[in-house]
Amino acid sequence: NPLHERGAISIVRSEVNIDHLDIDNGLMPVFVWYGKVVLRNSTLHTAYTGDCINVKHGQGLVENCTFIGNTAVDTDAIDFDDVVNGVIRNNRIHAFRGPNSDGIDVGEGCVNLLISGNRVYNNSDKGISVGQASTTRIEKNLIVGCVLGIGIKDQDSFATVDQNTFVGNDVAIAVYEKNLGDGGGGAVATNNIFSRSKDAPVTVDSLSSLSASYSMSDTVSARGEKHLLQDPVFTDPGRYDFSLVTTSPAIDAGDPAHAADSDGSRADIGASYVYNPDDYPYVVPNVIVINEILSHSAEGAPDWIELHNTSSEPFDISGWFLSDSKSDLRKYQIAEGTTIPANGFAVFYEDTSFGDTSSDPGKTTAFALNEIGETVYLYGPSTDLLLEYLEEETFGPSPTGVSRGRYLKSTNTYNFVFTAEPSPGEINSAPLVGPIVISEIMYRPDVDGDAEYLELLNTSDSAVVFYDELKDAGWSITAGVTYEFPTTNPITLSPGERLLLVRDIAAFSAQFNVPEGTQILQWTEGGLNNSGEGLELSRPGDVDELGQRQWVRIDRVNYGDDTLWPVEADGEGMSLTRADERAYGNDVANWLAATPTPGTGATLTGTEFDTWATTQGLPANANQFGDDADLDGMTNGLEFAIGTDPIRIDRPLSPTIIVDGSNIAITYQIPQLRSDIAYSLQQSVDLVSGWQNVTTGMISQQDRASIDAMVQNADAKQVFFRLRVRQK
Numbered sequence: 181n182p183l184h185e186r187g188a189i190s191i192v193r194s195e196v197n198i199d200h201l202d203i204d205n206g207l208m209p210v211f212v213w214y215g216k217v218v219l220r221n222s223t224l225h226t227a228y229t230g231d232c233i234n235v236k237h238g239q240g241l242v243e244n245c246t247f248i249g250n251t252a253v254d255t256d257a258i259d260f261d262d263v264v265n266g267v268i269r270n271n272r273i274h275a276f277r278g279p280n281s282d283g284i285d286v287g288e289g290c291v292n293l294l295i296s297g298n299r300v301y302n303n304s305d306k307g308i309s310v311g312q313a314s315t316t317r318i319e320k321n322l323i324v325g326c327v328l329g330i331g332i333k334d335q336d337s338f339a340t341v342d343q344n345t346f347v348g349n350d351v352a353i354a355v356y357e358k359n360l361g362d363g364g365g366g367a368v369a370t371n372n373i374f375s376r377s378k379d380a381p382v383t384v385d386s387l388s389s390l391s392a393s394y395s396m397s398d399t400v401s402a403r404g405e406k407h408l409l410q411d412p413v414f415t416d417p418g419r420y421d422f423s424l425v426t427t428s429p430a431i432d433a434g435d436p437a438h439a440a441d442s443d444g445s446r447a448d449i450g451a452s453y454v455y456n457p458d459d460y461p462y463v464v465p466n467v468i469v470i471n472e473i474l475s476h477s478a479e480g481a482p483d484w485i486e487l488h489n490t491s492s493e494p495f496d497i498s499g500w501f502l503s504d505s506k507s508d509l510r511k512y513q514i515a516e517g518t519t520i521p522a523n524g525f526a527v528f529y530e531d532t533s534f535g536d537t538s539s540d541p542g543k544t545t546a547f548a549l550n551e552i553g554e555t556v557y558l559y560g561p562s563t564d565l566l567l568e569y570l571e572e573e574t575f576g577p578s579p580t581g582v583s584r585g586r587y588l589k590s591t592n593t594y595n596f597v598f599t600a601e602p603s604p605g606e607i608n609s610a611p612l613v614g615p616i617v618i619s620e621i622m623y624r625p626d627v628d629g630d631a632e633y634l635e636l637l638n639t640s641d642s643a644v645v646f647y648d649e650l651k652d653a654g655w656s657i658t659a660g661v662t663y664e665f666p667t668t669n670p671i672t673l674s675p676g677e678r679l680l681l682v683r684d685i686a687a688f689s690a691q692f693n694v695p696e697g698t699q700i701l702q703w704t705e706g707g708l709n710n711s712g713e714g715l716e717l718s719r720p721g722d723v724d725e726l727g728q729r730q731w732v733r734i735d736r737v738n739y740g741d742d743t744l745w746p747v748e749a750d751g752e753g754m755s756l757t758r759a760d761e762r763a764y765g766n767d768v769a770n771w772l773a774a775t776p777t778p779g780t781g782a783t784l785t786g787t788e789f790d791t792w793a794t795t796q797g798l799p800a801n802a803n804q805f806g807d808d809a810d811l812d813g814m815t816n817g818l819e820f821a822i823g824t825d826p827i828r829i830d831r832p833l834s835p836t837i838i839v840d841g842s843n844i845a846i847t848y849q850i851p852q853l854r855s856d857i858a859y860s861l862q863q864s865v866d867l868v869s870g871w872q873n874v875t876t877g878m879i880s881q882q883d884r885a886s887i888d889a890m891v892q893n894a895d896a897k898q899v900f901f902r903l904r905v906r907q908k
Contacts (some may be wrong), residue, residue: 184205191215191238198222205463212238219279220244228252229278231259231285241267247283249276249303251675252294261287270297272459273307283326290314294444295321297451299459301420306331307349310339312362319343320451322422325465328354332388335363343434345373345412345422345451352381355388364388371395371434373412374448376592380744385708394435397450398827399799400590400744400768408433409797411828412450413809418491418523420464421451424448429811448640462567463560467491468520470556470573473584474602481581482531483549485556486604488586489520497526500744501559503528503533504547509570513542527604552577552722571819572634577721577730589613590769590796591744592828597764598733599853607831610823610851615640617735618715618765619678622776623708624741624749628765630710633680633778636717638673639762646671646719653720657681660715663703671699678779694779712740736766744771759795762852769795789820789907790858805907821859821905823851835901839856846889848903853878853885857905861889864900871902 189198191212201222203209209224209232210217215241224232224519225248232247233240234256239283240263247257257273260266278290283300286293286309294668300307300323305496307323310316312334321328329349332339333356346352352374357364364387365582373383374397381402384390392404398411413428415421418445424430432445441447485502489495498728503511512534520526531537536546546603547855549556553576559567573596575584585599585608598612620635634657638644646655647670654665663681674680679699682688694700708715715738718731740903741750748754754773761781762771772795798816805817812829814822824830838845859878862871874889889902 184548190310190731191217192340193828194748209233212236212240216240218243222246223248224257226252226255227497229254234259234264235258235261235266237262239263240265241835242271243267243269244271246272246274247276248274249281250278252278252281253282255280256285256398257645258283259285260290260293261286262289263293264291265288268293268295268298271299273298273300273303274462275301276303276305280305282309283323284308284822284869286310286314286316286336286731288312288314290316293317295319295665297321299453300742301325302465303327304907310337310365312337312359314338317342318342320422322347322451322453323352324348324420324422326602327351328369329632330354331356331358332365332367333358334365337365339365339367341369341372342438343366343371343447343449344455345375345574346377346381347373347414347417347422348378350378351383352377353390353392354383355390356385357387358834363518366390367392369395369404370391371438371447371449373430374399375412375414375417378591378593380742383742385495394449395435395439395818396430399593406435408449409809409827411812413811413829414652415455418467418489418494418505419493420460420467422451422453422454422752423455424450427811429681437746440542445745463569465569466571468569468571469586470497470558470571471525472583472599472603472608473549473556473573473575474578474581474583475553475575476580476603477584478581482529482535482654484527484529484604485534485549487520487526487528487558488583489522489524492522494519494521494524497560501557502528503557503559503560504549504554506555506557506572509549510561510701511543511545513538513541513543513544525605547671552724568754579732582612585609587764588828589767590825590827595766597766597836611763613639613735613762615644615734616646616673616717617758617761618717618737619758619761619781620776620778621715621737621739621749622778623739623756624710624751626753627752629707631691632683633688634683634708635683635778636673636679637761638675641803642677644673646673648720651720651722651903655717655719655734656731657703658716658718658733659736660708661703661706661714663701665701671701673699678781680778680829684819688778692776692778698779699748710741712742712745714738714739736781737771738766739771740768745771746770759791768855769797771795788854790819792820793826798826817907818905821850821854821857822848822903833903835903844889844891844899846901848887848890850885853887856907859887860904861887862902862904863889863891864902865898867900871904881908 186841191249193214195216212235214237218241221247229252295318298321307326308330310332313336316339324347329346329352365673366389369392374394381397393406396408410429412430415423430449432446438447444830458869472486500514501510546832555574562568586594587597602611619637625631646665646783651656657663697727717734717738721730749756755776757774819826836847861875863874877888
């Protein structure tokens, strides 16, 4: 029978129990057709296109197994079709990375299938896929690093999704019509953790249904009701320890009507994962990251690459490699005995490590970082695809002396951005913002679609000319629409001045009024996509070896019309308005829907704190300023004042202290001074006799502020300082 040639073990109209089976590089290792299989305690790896276990029209129980993937197309760990009362439980599924490859693929016609307690990691498509006319219960699974954590698709597909933990998926749960004309699916989702969802915690199309409740998100609030917007507080997400700390707000916070947990308490939110090192027979992705790069150093200074250990344990990177070429990943080998401390950093400099002048024996092929942009690679070699470690960071042209670094956004995802100041070996400084920002976007006018506009604002203290005399080139809109600023009679914006770029001046002027003297320019071609797109403002950089002009990005916004972005700006008369014009712009938390104010700037209701609290998604209440939404010991008001994240646990703000004899200089640095906050540096010698205000100055620059004190304590044996903030 040709069916037998498809698998190492083929079961046709038979019943087989399989225990402790190990198959490496098999071609569809287990294939079941109208049969019954029980597969336990086994390890299956396929090197080819084809599922590790495929059960069609039969019965199946797969339990306590490990499945290791590949990069082949259409390759799933477990594929069930037309299986009744099947069980998929307590399995480990790793790295099915080929196109259209899932961890668990529930095809058509499965009935009453239980998917429980599985750990599914880093698949290129779905962690769990539920197809047409299949009904499943999906509970207590940990699903990490997939495009869709769970996809429920097409007519009569239905899933109960309860007490699962999703981390780092683009979308945790998606319910939708996949095949045109097949209709949508349905799901009930309760008590789930949605952590670091790159696009959205859950999505549902108009043909599908989703009821979601009593879940927790640490990015934006999920669709549904009775959700918590908080950090679940995993023990050590850097090394994939997604167990909850004992003080996690997810514990005993689930649906009170849900069955009690095994300890008799109210249901937890999430899978109640218990960390097991055996779950990870490899270095987990993103534990060591390329954290900051200086690629255009000043004359006489070296370029450098900074690595960061995201876990709370030291990590040995002996023998790993750095390179700027994917075809030659072994240009510089990191020395034996190199360990990055817990949550720490390691910096490698061009002159002493990987460049021409370096005498480091690890240098095989010297390289330098290109100031007009390239890709840097961190490579941990292995003969096993699963054990191989590869991180990469691609960057574009950079100004002299300006570094790029990872910046964590409100959606718990990262951008690699210009930093306010280089910080090798330390926590990255705030993003560099300005001097010109995109301050308002009207992408879908409610009257005439040709009335679209962008507003640009000069946030600096100096006039800005949109022309580089040395390069004889104007600034440009380099993504979204097409426009290059003129080189003859260049455009200049004074401090605080706003400029409008419009699609059609006549259509714009017919719908909107602007202050007298406002500069209005019509872009060359294109329009603002109603579904969202990326917009970029750039100034001219150098010309590359091919004679192509490179562009240094000044500001960008990747806006959208999905559930993260305010619907009122999607054709309902409002514009997208930047809430904090001096804060990082490519973050949905910094945008809200407001009445269009081209050339004027929005007047936002309430205090600056009220506006900020709204953009952060904090629950409104009488003590909002004094609450601590993420339970990290810093109130919402303090987090607002010092520029930290109110829904993610942050490190306490540390000052710089310089002691010179009896003189002590202390400085707190923050992204900006808030206009409705009173700051004071205070001192006490014993924490008993009271606090004295010792503030000597506050300096606010374009993208960083400092609060300073200089005190003399010749007689004190000890001295304590604190930063006090209060609403004006």
